[in-house]
Amino acid sequence: MASAQSIMLAAGGTGGHLFPAFALAEELNRRGVTVDLMTDMRGDRYGGGFPARNIYQVPSATLASRSPGDVAKTMLTLARGTKAAFAVLGRVKPAAVIGFGGYPTYPPLVAARLRGIPTAIHEQNAVLGRANKLLAKRVTAIATTFERTKFLEGANLEKAVLTGNPVRQVVIDAASRPYEAPTADGVIRLLIFGGSQGARFFSDVVPLALFALPDPIRKRLRVVQQAREEDIDRVHDAYSEANVSAEIAAFFADLPARMAAAHLVIGRAGASTVAELTVMGRPSILVPLPHALDNDQLNNARRLDESGGAWCIEQRNLSPERLADELEKLILSPDALAVAAKAAKTAGRPDAVRNLADFTLALADGRKFGTGRDL
Structure with missing residues (x-):
């Protein structure tokens, strides 16, 4: 042409x-x-x-x-x-x-x-x-x-x-960073994001879940979380009370780089999110947006779950207690995170x-x- x-x-x-x-x-x-x-x-x-x-x-x-x-x-x-x-x-x-x-x-x-x-x-x-x-x-x-x-x-x-x-090319560039599972006593990098509706739900649930984790795990956490402007202060205060190191913002211009650095991502299951996670090969807990037209996010998340590259949990089933249990199991089983990262990468295009x-x-x-x- x-x-x-x-x-x-x-x-x-x-x-x-x-x-x-x-x-x-x-x-x-x-x-x-x-x-x-x-x-x-x-x-x-x-x-x-x-x-x-x-x-x-x-x-x-x-x-x-x-x-x-x-x-x-x-x-x-x-x-x-x-x-x-x-x-x-x-x-x-x-x-x-x-x-x-x-x-x-x-x-x-x-x-x-x-x-x-x-x-x-x-x-x-x-x-x-x-x-x-x-x-x-x-x-x-x-x-x-x-x-x-x-x-x-x-x-x-x-x-x-x-x-x-x-x-985007910025995602391809970030994908060159290989995944490294957390070590037994090293830091644990969590990334939480999900658009405006996801941000509100995650602002309500994730701090409570992390507060419920054992002290030795909480001290190792390094959290990066997207939150709505009106929620930033309360989310920051919740993490301070839980003695969790966290960076909270309404928008991250370098989100692909932060995804590449994460040990585990918690997010929605929009098509671009799933594509970026799989190209990078990063394990994730996906919480599909409920009531979405045609359940597109639920179908996206289930496909990645079936491949072994993510854990799909519907919002109606995700209480702070459930999320805390899931996180503790994964953090104490870094091999499971590494296996999921490899499966996600295999599913990527x-x-x-x-x-x-x-x-x-x-x-x-x-x-x-x-x-x-x-x-």
Whole structure:
């Protein structure tokens, strides 16, 4: 593909959708391909530093309920977004449009189809998302993260290709650090994070769990925890009372490096989190976000649990006492952590970004590409 041609990426404004788009943009840039990004208005919160020539914002909306008023409002906004995306694509003339899920990808991909531009969606989760369900039959091809994707079947499955979920270069760089299990008397580095909803739950549960651990273990702990701004002081005070060394913040710019340094991660099971943990090969206790649409996080966590790379515990079953018991067992069995780290690494796909870039360029050129399933 000539470097003068461009690829348009479309992603919702959440990290789970933007991170794999970011990784693909990095790889395409390395290959001399120009990248543009189309996102919704939320992209302002996450789009800084995105490796794209231009970032285009188009109207979008997520269906809040099935009420006639909400349906009509959502459809009107999506129609406005499709009209805006159609105009942008007419000016940019990309060779292909790749969507990364979420309703903000709907207008760009529908507009691309109307213009006859090759299209694809990338599904990061083990369950086909609702927006991707709507788009699956309309796009040229589908890239998947898992060998089995729930709700992907029939004619849609026939045009699916397994690529894996790409991670950013900063994650690949951090993954070069080998895992070292904690020693019998050395420090124990715990990393706890999980987005705004996860941060609140973990702020309530984890300090109580660590307080319940025996003194010799608590003194060895080195905790790094994400917490909401309004919770930082109380979480800090809880750890001080428990005599636990802890660093608490609302955001860690160097999170991949901190993941690489951790002996154990406690977090949610979003697609990007699971991809990064497996590429790095870090053991984790995964607590899927409850009530998530289609239980995508639960499916992600169960897949990694089945591989031996993590322990999946549903939030309804995770009391401070249960977490304390699980942590004590793992800390006293460093070999179990090492085995889980190795299993997680085995499940990782560090080549996913190359696969997805090859897939993208093949789509743009009208060629066939497959890693297990042919286009």
